[in-house]
Amino acid sequence: MNRNFVFQDDQELHRLTVQNRLLREYELPVLRRILSGKSDVRILDIGCNDGHKTVNLFSDFPGVQVIGLEYLEDLAARAVCLHGNDHFTFCRCDVEERDFAQILTDVMKTRKIEAFDVIYLSFVLMHLANPQKLLVILQQFLAEDGRVVIVEPSDRTSRLVPDEEDLLGTFLEILSSDPLAGNRTCGYDLPKLLASSGYQDIIIEQEAISCKPEELAKKQDIFETFFSYLPQDLDILCEQNPENPQYKEWKTWMDLHYETLKQSVCQKNAKISMGLLIVSCTRR
Numbered sequence: 266m267n268r269n270f271v272f273q274d275d276q277e278l279h280r281l282t283v284q285n286r287l288l289r290e291y292e293l294p295v296l297r298r299i300l301s302g303k304s305d306v307r308i309l310d311i312g313c314n315d316g317h318k319t320v321n322l323f324s325d326f327p328g329v330q331v332i333g334l335e336y337l338e339d340l341a342a343r344a345v346c347l348h349g350n351d352h353f354t355f356c357r358c359d360v361e362e363r364d365f366a367q368i369l370t371d372v373m374k375t376r377k378i379e380a381f382d383v384i385y386l387s388f389v390l391m392h393l394a395n396p397q398k399l400l401v402i403l404q405q406f407l408a409e410d411g412r413v414v415i416v417e418p419s420d421r422t423s424r425l426v427p428d429e430e431d432l433l434g435t436f437l438e439i440l441s442s443d444p445l446a447g448n449r450t451c452g453y454d455l456p457k458l459l460a461s462s463g464y465q466d467i468i469i470e471q472e473a474i475s476c477k478p479e480e481l482a483k484k485q486d487i488f489e490t491f492f493s494y495l496p497q498d499l500d501i502l503c504e505q506n507p508e509n510p511q512y513k514e515w516k517t518w519m520d521l522h523y524e525t526l527k528q529s530v531c532q533k534n535a536k537i538s539m540g541l542l543i544v545s546c547t548r549r
């Protein structure tokens with residue numbers, strides 16, 4: 266089972282907008298540092314959804330040329346329609362397709378791009394059957410001094426205090442078994458995966474998203490980003506598998522505890538830290 270059919274759901278698109286707002290303060294400094302002093306920068310954004318984040322993150326770089334690849338046809342079409350221009354090219358493309366390397370080579374030729382200064386993947390590897398296969402292929406498209414920048418969740422290191430009933434622990438346990446949620450420890454395993462895929466100079470740029478007790482709006486964004494989709498997944502799973510006792514049990518727990526968990530995360534004296542890795546590296 267995969268999550269593809271929810272990637273274009275309105276609730277998920279709203280969640281991604283909040284997520285992008287939340288992550289911008291962490292991602293932008295990394296990208297600015299990597300691209301500092303460069304002009305005519307060339308970016309590949311894999312799994313770019315409707316292009317909203319792509320444009321939001323990369324518009325300000327000088328002379329930027331961006332290629333965004335998206336698996337779902339409707340989202341790719343929306344990206345072309347809303348954001349396509351001389352600087353931003355969006356294409357429908359499955360990066361797990363056998364002829365992916367050839368398809369990308371052809372797109373690059375039409376845009377006169379020889380290699381990329383940044384290859385960016387945000388919450389995409391976690392949904393792939395074989396992330397290492399893609400990482401190995403991508404090396405040939407990275408400029409000699411270019412960097413791959415990857416953002417992935419790492420739930421194992423998430424913390425909430427106070428949380429006397431360990432609501433976060435139970436939530437993350439259910440999430441780790443949710444067949445729609447992808448690999449939630451993808452970030453945790455990423456440095457090793459990159460090293461074994463032949464990448465070098467692997468830098469962990471960020472390990473968690475946290476906030477000060479008084480940052481209440483940020484707490485709301487953290488809740489929306491990291492918690493809001495699991496009840497939706499459970500509704501879908503129960504609807505599709507009405508006889509499955511495990512899904513029913515999870516949904517009952519969620520119905521009982523979701524609002525309390527929300528209050529625990531968003532309350533004034535809560536300390537919340539959600540595991541999320543931003544990693545950058547060079548090719549061999």
Ligand SMILES: C[S@@+](CC[C@H](N)C(=O)[O-])C[C@H]1O[C@@H](n2cnc3c(N)ncnc32)[C@H](O)[C@@H]1O
Binds near residue numbers: 313388
């Ligand atoms: C969780 S969303 C993240 C979207 C965006 N990168 C962001 O961070 O807001 C994952 C995106 O990757 C796309 N995707 C998943 N598998 C893909 C594949 N094999 N090839 C290209 N895109 C894919 C999905 O359709 C979806 O738009």
